[in-house]
Amino acid sequence: xxxxxxxxxxxxxxxxxxxxxxxxxxxxxxxxxxxxxxxxxxxxxxxxxxxxxxxxxxxxxxxxxxxxxxxxxxxxxxxxxxxxx
Numbered sequence: 001x002x003x004x005x006x007x008x009x010x011x012x013x014x015x016x017x018x019x020x021x022x023x024x025x026x027x028x029x030x031x032x033x034x035x036x037x038x039x040x041x042x043x044x045x046x047x048x049x050x051x052x053x054x055x056x057x058x059x060x061x062x063x064x065x066x067x068x069x070x071x072x073x074x075x076x077x078x079x080x081x082x083x084x085x
Contacts, residue, residue: 016073023069024062031058 035054039047 016069020066020069023065027062027065028055028058031055031061034058 031054032051035051038050038054039045042050
């Protein structure tokens with residue numbers, strides 16, 4: 001029984017790490033492409049201001065989602081010294 005709990009905890013940790021990586025990458029790519037298409041539409045391929053701005057917004061959104069995921073996972077943690085009651 002204890003072996004199943006350890007195995008399930010390992011899979012849960014792997015799923016969390018995979019979700020974090022996908023979320024960060026998707027946020028940056030979405031921000032980049034929004035900025036890229038706004039640059040093409042507004043500045044006709046001569047500027048890159050919107051690309052930089054929306055890439056940074058994508059990074060910020062990715063980190064915000066990352067911290068929310070980690071806090072949620074820590075709040076649900078009942079073992080390993082979790083203090084949430």
